[in-house]
Amino acid sequence: MASRTQPPARQQAPAAVTLVVGEEEFLVDRAVRERIAAARAAAGDDGGDLHDVEASTLTPGELATLTSPSLFGGGAIVIVRNAQHAGKEIAADLARYATSPPPDATLVITHAGGAKGKALVGDLTKAGASVTECPKLTRPSERAEFVRNEFRRAGRQADEGAMRALLDAVGTDLRELASAVGQLASDTEGKITAGVVARYYRGRAEATGFSVADHAVEGRLNEALEQLRWALATGTAPVLINSALAQGLRLLGRVGAAGRGASAVALAAEVGAPPWKIDRVRQQLRGWHPDGVARALQAVAEADAQVKGDSVSADYALERAVRRIVAYRAGAGR
Structure with a gap:
């Protein structure tokens, strides 16, 4: 031996x-x-x-x-x-x-x-x-295939309903989808179905709130509104969604102020975000002007007051905030 x-x-x-x-x-x-x-x-x-x-x-x-x-x-x-x-x-x-x-x-x-x-x-x-x-995955079928392969990598079985539910819950970012599959694989047992995904993500505001924020700051209005309505429909608190919008915009402002020359690793340590997130925020900054970021933050601040009681409809306040964020990215209202 x-x-x-x-x-x-x-x-x-x-x-x-x-x-x-x-x-x-x-x-x-x-x-x-x-x-x-x-x-x-x-x-x-x-x-x-x-x-x-x-x-x-x-x-x-x-x-x-x-x-x-x-x-x-x-x-x-x-x-x-x-x-x-x-x-x-x-x-x-x-x-x-x-x-x-x-x-x-x-x-x-x-x-x-x-x-x-x-x-x-x-x-x-x-x-x-x-x-x-490693080509860009742009079609829904390609992202669904990615999720399917991630479950295979994790050694778990998942039906088609689970894959659709996960895409609805998390969005289209591959890093977040891979992380979600890993979490489901480690935290659940048996075959993963749409019901398992729905139970796991109900109330998990970070998964949906930050997806809304990412779509909004990237100027993807339709996707942002879809994620917003899904989050609200599954019971995510409006105040948590608005908090995600605010965090996304604040990070946008801090990374933008640092300039392109700053190291992603050093900047990540400074702002408390992983380097890959810094790289993504730098991509999101394309199309933004500092004045637009400031106006978008003001819109979210107004929405914060409204979802905490100053508005009859918190849902409407959030949708209005999302629309204003996208508009300010495009340059409207400068």
């Missing part, structure tokens, strides 16, 4: 160079995390030094330095993000590296797809890089 002190056998090494192509942020992040985990598992230790850099900040020859073994032994894991922004020299370095990658190093390159930097995708593919596609 093998000794208990014997080190575990190394797993099969992942591809030396992996290209992750697509705009679906959550799927791209997951693919990168999985490659890092595979590299570390194959190495039987921490996998060596980890470097996470933007392609636009790389300098000629720097890739060779990053992928070199550390002074203390062990390989390196290098993540090069947004390769569509790589200059000609850096693109050439990446393509050249992929043709003959050194041992004990793992390189993961992300690329948004599209026309910009398309030649690099072709060069890396021809060089033998492993390619993972």
Whole structure:
């Protein structure tokens, strides 16, 4: 029998160079995390030094330095993000590296797809890089298939009604959907049905309230109103929905004031939100003017007073607030 002190056998090494192509942020992040985990598992230790850099900040020859073994032994894991922004020299370095990658190093390159930097995708593919596609999921059927696959990953059975109910409850953000599936998988037993989802999410204001807020600040009026009406119909307190609207707008203002140059990690620590949320808020800021954010916050403040007793209809006050948020994003009322 093998000794208990014997080190575990190394797993099969992942591809030396992996290209992750697509705009679906959550799927791209997951693919990168999985490659890092595979590299570390194959190495039987921490996998060596980890470097996470933007392609636009790389300098000629720097890739060779990053992928070199550390002074203390062990390989390196290098993540090069947004390769569509790589200059000609850096693109050439990446393509050249992929043709003959050194041992004990793992390189993961992300690329948004599209026309910009398309030649690099072709060069890396021809060089033998492993390619993972992460296209944007825009159709309802694609998001339903995503939820179905998430339940499979969790080893749980769920019927079609459960998937529709979860999409209604959580919205369309893949990160939130994946988290919701994980919560359901760990907190419930047996086959997951629409009834199970409804019972689990009834009263969970964060799931629906923040979905309303996300749709509103992104200017998606119809989706925001649909989520609002669903939340109200399932008993979510109006004051909690309005609180989610206020939090979403305050975060929008704080991230906007910090500017694009601030690190997402540092800013996340400052405002008390995860880095992925900072990245999403930065995307949501497109189309907003500081005056619009201020006016939207005022609209939510008025709605807060109304849902707490100054209005005959709290439902109407919230709908009006959502409509005003979307209008201020579009520039109306400046």
